[in-house]
Amino acid sequence: MKIVVIGTNHAGIAAANTLLDHYPGHEIVMIDRNSNMSYLGCGTAIWVGRQIEKPDELFYAKPEDFEAKGAKILTETEVTEIDFKQKVIHAKTKSGETFVETYDKLILATGSRPIIPKLPGHDLEGIHFLKLFQEGQAVDAEFAKPEVQRIAVIGAGYIGTEIAEAAKRRGKEVLLFDAESTSLASYYDETFAKEMDQNLAHHGIELHFGELATEFKGSDGRVTQIVTNKGAYDVDLVINCIGFTANSALAKDNLATFKNGAIKVDKHQQTSNPDVYAVGDVATIYSNALQDFTYIALASNAVRSGIVAGHNIGGTPLEAPGVQGSNGISIFGFHMTSTGFSVKAAQKAGLEVAYSDFEDKQKAWFLHEDNDTVKIRIVYEKESRRVVGAQLASYSEIIAGNINMFSLAIQDQKTIDELALLDLFFLPHFNSPYNYMTVAALNAK
Ligand SMILES: Cc1cc2nc3c(=O)[nH]c(=O)nc-3n(C[C@H](O)[C@H](O)[C@H](O)COP(=O)(O)OP(=O)(O)OC[C@H]3O[C@@H](n4cnc5c(N)ncnc54)[C@H](O)[C@@H]3O)c2cc1C
Numbered sequence: 001m002k003i004v005v006i007g008t009n010h011a012g013i014a015a016a017n018t019l020l021d022h023y024p025g026h027e028i029v030m031i032d033r034n035s036n037m038s039y040l041g042c043g044t045a046i047w048v049g050r051q052i053e054k055p056d057e058l059f060y061a062k063p064e065d066f067e068a069k070g071a072k073i074l075t076e077t078e079v080t081e082i083d084f085k086q087k088v089i090h091a092k093t094k095s096g097e098t099f100v101e102t103y104d105k106l107i108l109a110t111g112s113r114p115i116i117p118k119l120p121g122h123d124l125e126g127i128h129f130l131k132l133f134q135e136g137q138a139v140d141a142e143f144a145k146p147e148v149q150r151i152a153v154i155g156a157g158y159i160g161t162e163i164a165e166a167a168k169r170r171g172k173e174v175l176l177f178d179a180e181s182t183s184l185a186s187y188y189d190e191t192f193a194k195e196m197d198q199n200l201a202h203h204g205i206e207l208h209f210g211e212l213a214t215e216f217k218g219s220d221g222r223v224t225q226i227v228t229n230k231g232a233y234d235v236d237l238v239i240n241c242i243g244f245t246a247n248s249a250l251a252k253d254n255l256a257t258f259k260n261g262a263i264k265v266d267k268h269q270q271t272s273n274p275d276v277y278a279v280g281d282v283a284t285i286y287s288n289a290l291q292d293f294t295y296i297a298l299a300s301n302a303v304r305s306g307i308v309a310g311h312n313i314g315g316t317p318l319e320a321p322g323v324q325g326s327n328g329i330s331i332f333g334f335h336m337t338s339t340g341f342s343v344k345a346a347q348k349a350g351l352e353v354a355y356s357d358f359e360d361k362q363k364a365w366f367l368h369e370d371n372d373t374v375k376i377r378i379v380y381e382k383e384s385r386r387v388v389g390a391q392l393a394s395y396s397e398i399i400a401g402n403i404n405m406f407s408l409a410i411q412d413q414k415t416i417d418e419l420a421l422l423d424l425f426f427l428p429h430f431n432s433p434y435n436y437m438t439v440a441a442l443n444a445k
């Protein structure tokens with residue numbers, strides 16, 4: 001069987017590796033328009049903020065790895081069109097040569113691009129987006145310019161908050177804008193998000209929430225000012241981070257798509273065309289909190305969905321268990337993790353939910369050194385009492401592991417009452433006999 005994979009970043013790599021490692025004998029062709037593969041965008045802010053010196057280790061795979069396993073891999077080659085009836089893809093190399101490849105099964109792993117707000121002045125120089133390695137390099141080069149001092153970051157979601165920290169670490173003045181009233185508003189309820197806001201403000205980041213950019217002004221072709229519904233601010237650089245949109249143009253009019261344009265898939269990653277699979281940021285994903293398909297762009301989901309597609313195409317039927325959109329962020333040493341829905345997000349999705357909050361020290365109370373406060377919220381459905389979300393915030397790194405338990409609870413449709421008497425280990429170095437997770441669950445009304 002000939003299998004063509006379009007897009008060789010996290011999702012495409014996972015699908016190709018699954019096929020190459022577990023199902024030998026197939027002809028695998030991998031195509032990507034970029035010159036690199038496997039770039040971990042999650043490391044961009046760490047590198048650009050100089051928490052690591054070089055970006056080299058942010059890549060975990062290279063074309064030779066796949067050639068060694070017998071795949072044909074074409075980089076700097078763009079797929080321009082797909083004839084889904086004839087099962088032929090049309091592609092163009094960097095030098096302009098066009099060619100076609102036939103397929104038996106096709107994997108679309110074309111990912112996402114940042115949303116580009118088409119505001120007046122959007123094409124001025126000095127306005128950036130962050131997705132590709134090359135875009136990280138461009139921002140890094142801007143940060144190195146002494147004349148670039150005042151930076152506007154638009155969107156205080158994950159990318160915006162992380163790059164705001166990076167810019168501050170490089171000694172810049174940073175103005176962080178978001179349409180919502182806090183940072184991280186899509187992931188955390190206000191009481192949690194405000195903790196991150198305080199952390200950002202404490203480190204000198206100027207917060208402009210509830211503010212919408214309306215125009216960019218410039219001089220000599222370069223941006224010099226950002227105008228919002230509330231004011232005008234002189235800046236030397238703008239970084240836009242207002243979310244992703246699925247790269248699904250190749251599927252247009254041929255495959256069923258979601259309301260945001262992502263390609264609809266089932267739990268086997270199969271699209272509305274049985275010979276075509278879609279994985280990663282270009283596709284929808286099943287949310288166990290919502291109990292329906294939705295769109296959640298994460299590298300973790302990309303990898304899992306690629307593995308699922310690989311096994312299904314290879315001949316082992318495998319149903320994805322769904323995801324919770326589990327995520328985390330760490331800014332100036334302050335950590336937040338969440339999974340499933342916040343109260344606000346649950347209500348927006350039409351769920352009737354209640355929540356239980358608790359706050360305690362991470363380690364046993366008699367340990368006075370490095371014993372940070374942890375704040376927890378568990379969100380559950382009022383009627384069924386099934387857990388649909390959790391949020392944790394602390395300077396303690398242990399919360400990074402704890403959130404995964406809630407992820408499994410949501411996946412397995414556990415109730416808050418089942419969590420209340422769950423066997424959690426106790427060791428003073430790590431926690432208390434009345435574990436804050438247990439207490440939060442026990443306190444649930
Ligand atoms: C700054 C930043 C930080 C992030 N941090 C995290 C994090 O901490 N945790 C997390 O889980 N996620 C994080 N993400 C999100 C994560 O990077 C994405 O969810 C992930 O990249 C999706 O992988 P993908 O393979 O589906 O798509 P993509 O990474 O978008 O890759 C798609 C590939 O398809 C190729 N392609 C597209 N169209 C064509 C075409 N027509 N022809 C040929 N090739 C094509 C592209 O060149 C690209 O290589 C972050 C993203 C960014 C930008």
Ligand SMILES: NC(=O)c1ccc[n+]([C@@H]2O[C@H](COP(=O)([O-])OP(=O)(O)OC[C@H]3O[C@@H](n4cnc5c(N)ncnc54)[C@H](O)[C@@H]3O)[C@@H](O)[C@H]2O)c1
Nearest residue numbers: 155156157158159160178179180241242243244297327328
């Ligand atoms: N740590 C992580 O897990 C991590 C890190 C980076 C990125 N990612 C993922 O990558 C994807 C893209 O990240 P992102 O930060 O671009 O998106 P995001 O959805 O996290 O945040 C976008 C932010 O932009 C704001 N916004 C939207 N339109 C606006 C406008 N016109 N003006 C001002 N603010 C506006 C939103 O309110 C939101 O807070 C997300 O799926 C994210 O989860 C994850």
